[in-house]
Amino acid sequence: MKKKLLFLLSMLGGGIIGGAGAAFFLKNNPGAWTKTEVLGAAAAFLLAFVGQVVVHEFGHFLFGKLAGMRFYSFRVGFLALEIENGRLRFRLYKNLGYLGLCVMLPTQEGHNRKTLMLYMVGGLVLNLVSLALCLYLILDRQVTSGFGLWFACSTVFLAFVLFLANAMPIKNSSNIATDGKYLLDGFKQSPDYYSLADILSLNALSLSGEDPAVFMPRFLQRHQQTEDPTFKVNFLAYNYLYYLSTGQPEAAFQTMQEMEPFLEQYPPTQRKEIQKEQLFAYSFLQPAPAKAKEIYQQIETRLALGKSADDYRVQAAYALYIIQEPEKARHFISEGKKVADLSMMKSFVPLEKDLLHTLEKAAQEQHLETV
Template sequence: MKKFLSTLIMVVIGMVFGGALALLILSGELSVANIVVGFVCLVVFYIVHIILHEAGHLIFGKLTGYSLVSFRVFSWMVVATENGLERKKLYVPGTLGQCLMAPPPYVEGKFPFKLYLCGGVILNFLASAVVGLIAWIAGEFPLAVSLFVLIGFFIGITNIIPAGFNDGMTLKMAWNQERKQWQLFSQFFINAQTSNGVSYQELPDELFVLPAGDDGADYFSQWTICMQLARAMDRLDFEEAKRINDLLWERKKQLISLFRVEIAKERLFLLTILEGDIEEIRSIYAEKEVKRFLAIKQMSNKRIAAAYELYVNGNLDKAVALCEEGMGLERYNPNAADVVLEKKLMGVLLGD
């Protein structure tokens, strides 16, 4: 099934770009200038449809009782705070945008998640249909309009077909499973609360518990276990955090790439601070994917790099400098609880 879906997505991608080229050829205006214009339209309309997609989540979330937490396109982000909207900067590899919202109170059997998850696809399809209809009524279908319509349907289709870590897969997993709907609610709720400064320790225990019989194989459950890890770190219970990390590390091949790298990074920190196997520490640090993520300017990455410098290279000055750099990135972090946690962990690292 996974092979079929990935093949289908590749077919859709090929159809979009093949269709764009065919439109240029059929128009009889295949020239360098038109190819450049077409390429620019592809880029611009792709960004427009990403914004429309996330706006769709926002609109349909609002209609079903959600409230805005954050809205991100690429690394540009706005976060809802008590003082209004604030600009932040967050780069998440593998994602082009994200609209996160606080859910309404959970009522068993009535959790409104379907429209929220489908909202992005609905707006992509709707925008493409409206623009296409206007062009059809006007009797003209220029290349720019054709590209806008094609890209909208492309983004909509690749998001609604259940594959990997997308809206369609999340919708499929939660559709008829109450326990998965609870986990989805927990994700939204924990993110909303911690974004407002509520620590992981202050949140109810039931948000961090896997449902009975859950084997932790899907990304809903893996996220819950990651939150257990964050909670242990918040308590500065590094032995418990290492135990949870070990469980995730044993099944790292089953984790989605984003989780796998985050678990590897925190394993680096835990192994260094608990004076674990130095060869394993060096091996993880040398992984290309880990190095790529650690190069991203985030508080957690500076803290982990500082731990490596301190415990592996014995370079206190470098560790202090990295922690200072991390503190300087506080203003970009959209999650208030994580800011407090990172400061606390850096303090432990440097013996404050």
Template sequence: MKQALKLILSTLFGACIGFGAVMFCIVMFTGTSVSDFLEKMGNVQIVTLLLSCVLSMVCLILAVFVQIILHEAGHLVFGLATGYRFVSFRVGNITLIKDKGRFRFKRFSISGTGGQCLLSPPDRPYRQMPYFWYNAGGVLMNLLTAIIALILWVAFPKMPLALHLFLLFSFISGFFLALMNGIPMKAAGITNDAYNLIFMRKDPESRKYLAQQLSINAALMTGTRLKDMPEAWFPNDEITDYGNTFQVSAKAACGSLHIDRGEFKAAEKIFKELMQHEKEIAGLFVKEISCELLFLELVGDMAANEVEELYTDKLKGYVLRYKNVMSSKQRLLCALALYWENQPEKAKEIYGKVLRNRDRYLQQGEVAADLEIMEKMLREAGVEP
């Protein structure tokens, strides 16, 4: 979604640059001065042009934002209609969740996405799990609303300019987002809706992994830790395709389960196996795996060369970017402060901040595990939490 927004906005920006280039060429190669050019255009025309550009920009941004919401709403509506249950609905970094029967807003974000609708799967065998409408819902909603916007734009040409522009951009952005998600493709290793749909049709096993991931996510939201979830949700199957995000995610979940249990060697073995296929795995997974390997190195052998190799400026930026929405990043920062920087008070401060703000985190099961791990680290280092 973010890529779509960037492409649309860059197109409009390019149009503005093009206008500036035309003006520059006229001034440079026709002997016309800037003042003459502006005079010929007329001050009123220039003001009108500038206001039109600003209005167009505002309408475009609003239309794209609305279409992103509608895309995720499509997943929600079609998912609920086929037996899924509501878990969360995110636009940007604002996430709506259902917590103990009440709806609440929290902050969360995932690199490369403008929104996300997560549901828990229906209680049925994975081979019978409905997957088409849940995956296709976003594309269908974008197409439907784009067609409606076009019909209204054509049928009512004399409507206010702002509304006229909004409908036009709603059609363009809706159709564009439908194409972006309706044509099977990968972006930085992340698959889109159409790719997932086709993949699950060809490979029923991938439906199992999707159902398990959705179930794990829903349980984490409600405060259940990984170690307290059913063992069947963590199949330690051999990966046959490291480009398959479903298989990689399921394997990474097993590694996270071992960390929650305190089985750090077993977790390290899994994450190192995944890292051996770094070039095949989606970039987002590589960053998450790198974070966990760095943590495991810090609490384990803490070989200086390994820590320095893992803790690059790029990874540091990633950790700092997500530290306020993912408690696992605070756990890593706590280990860095305690073992690498030799600053126990800083580590204690990080733990205290997470403890005070624990309700703000999206995945309550994860934050409960991370708090316990940090507390144990501090106590073993002789620091009272």
């Protein structure tokens, strides 16, 4: 209820500002609009929207650098600039993933309270700065008509909406916390804050391709330090991938079992991602056909839509060890190998390749046995 109220209030505020901007524009541009003016206004709004996403993420970058963090990636929509092998590279993603994302890596000691709060406030600050600048240009009549005025009015509106959307201290349905949530919990020094900070560290390090064997050990007991079931699952999921990466299948399976009692309380939009690995555990790590088939029925549609390496890897394991269809498994393995390098979580790309290779060998052996 609280989230809905905050959302409605932000939309109401944005609507008031947007309406005022539109009224100001129409007052200074009387008469019927031509087709060119309509297209110009639409282009100005779109440019202002992209601009505000860039401004917000640049704020995170700027304040993150001030906090002493290391830059890894700056992404807007499908386009990204990333550090790869010590060099800055341009990358085009096939999936949208994030509207905007600036990944800054923590120090070896992790995120302390001040550095993380400084990083988080940066996007909000630059949204407000751009809002104030464009508002000044409008009120001082530096821009009075045409594309410039519509762009300035659009920027004021969108900067306000993006500021409110990111400043509201909530977690969305995918369990992603807003900047405001981090800042409020940081001020309060609540238990949630330290969990959020560590999850952010794990996400950033995994995206950047850091070696899990290096950064994961200090987080392995982290799930025992929180009572929140969502955080427990998040930490345990990373533990599971770490154990797989370091050749500890029994520990990975035990971690999956430890996760299971908390899955019902995990956000529904993300639960199927964990259930994928649950299916893999009961297909490959310790095959249990009845359990695997039960899980498969719950996520069959999700798997059919998936096009990532882990989607294909899970389907290959199920086809190979549960329904024993090696030809189908080999198809999934082939598709998985094509997209393995495209995984966003670069730290676990070697794991995906190793598992696909292991499955490929097993599928070949099973195929030969049936010939």
